[in-house]
Amino acid sequence: MKKHLTILLSALMLLSVFSSFLGCASTPEALAVPFEVGSDTAEYVVDGSSGWTSYGVNLKIVSGEDVLFNGVVTLTSDNMFVSEATFAAITEKGISSEGVQSGFITSIGDYVSGNDAEGNYLYWGYTVNGKMVNFACNQMHFLEGDYILWEFQKYDENAVAETLPSGIVAPYEVGSDTAEYTVDGSSGWTGYDVYVKIAAGDDVLFNGTVTLTSDNMYASEATFAAIVEKGLSSDGVQSGFVTSIGDYVSGNDAEGNYLYWGYTVNGKMVNFACNEMNLLEGDYLLWEFQAYEE
Numbered sequence: 001m002k003k004h005l006t007i008l009l010s011a012l013m014l015l016s017v018f019s020s021f022l023g024c025a026s027t028p029e030a031l032a033v034p035f036e037v038g039s040d041t042a043e044y045v046v047d048g049s050s051g052w053t054s055y056g057v058n059l060k061i062v063s064g065e066d067v068l069f070n071g072v073v074t075l076t077s078d079n080m081f082v083s084e085a086t087f088a089a090i091t092e093k094g095i096s097s098e099g100v101q102s103g104f105i106t107s108i109g110d111y112v113s114g115n116d117a118e119g120n121y122l123y124w125g126y127t128v129n130g131k132m133v134n135f136a137c138n139q140m141h142f143l144e145g146d147y148i149l150w151e152f153q154k155y156d157e158n159a160v161a162e163t164l165p166s167g168i169v170a171p172y173e174v175g176s177d178t179a180e181y182t183v184d185g186s187s188g189w190t191g192y193d194v195y196v197k198i199a200a201g202d203d204v205l206f207n208g209t210v211t212l213t214s215d216n217m218y219a220s221e222a223t224f225a226a227i228v229e230k231g232l233s234s235d236g237v238q239s240g241f242v243t244s245i246g247d248y249v250s251g252n253d254a255e256g257n258y259l260y261w262g263y264t265v266n267g268k269m270v271n272f273a274c275n276e277m278n279l280l281e282g283d284y285l286l287w288e289f290q291a292y293e294e
Helices: 002-026 082-093 219-230
Strands: 040-045 054-063 066-076 121-128 147-154 177-182 191-200 203-213 258-265 284-291
Touching: 040 082, 054 082, 066 082, 082 121, 082 147, 177 219, 191 219, 203 219, 219 258, 219 284
Parallel strands: 040 066, 054 147, 177 203, 191 284
Antiparallel strands: 054 066, 121 147, 191 203, 258 284
8 A cells, every 4th residue: 555655646746847847848938128117107198189099118218327217108199109108208207308299309308419528429319129210209100018218329330239129929920922122212221121921811912021121111011012022902002901902802791790901010909000000120010801800
């Protein structure tokens, strides 16, 4: 009896250790993000907003060791511009500023753009999800849970941009399709690689990398590039509201379900037309033909 009990206890111990090992092995590491979010908070409703869209965004404003704001801004806005979230944080802290709402910040608090005593040019620059942004802050949209970082920094034409973690989980495995497209009239200064997938159920119309040259980097432009590459028909892409891609046309099916083309960026729902939503280097754009559910 003792022998059987000893064997049973040993087996249970081994099972416990093995289960613990599996549990540890299957627990994902914490996702790396551009900065550790502090305890500051701000809530702001943009004048005239409909009230339909409200996001929480992580925002940090720093000059060297001097952290002016670090925390979460809860913003209600129809546009969700970086400028609006930044203005909310600055207002909460009672800090003076210049240029926030016009899109090009020249001062926050005591830190004013210009040459220092050594002749270095200092300025306010920002990233979203650890990525450099080439758009004015009153043109750049953000999504729920994004990371906005403002830094007062020295301009160096030879500096290599630091690679920061984005905090983004890949929403799909990127395929082998490729497309290159230059938007008519673009200056040529901004070119990004973005990932695009267009799918209707199991029918994948495009899945791969779009190399886009554009002054705006709109989701509509990257989508149009992929569609043109595949020779697909479409309607509404450039006007911002896609009604058809290939054989898939928005409307009611035989069962009365309303089918439509919807999109996400970095796995997040977007409340803006696709000809308003900016993309950054390495972003994930996903189009799905899906049934509407309330």
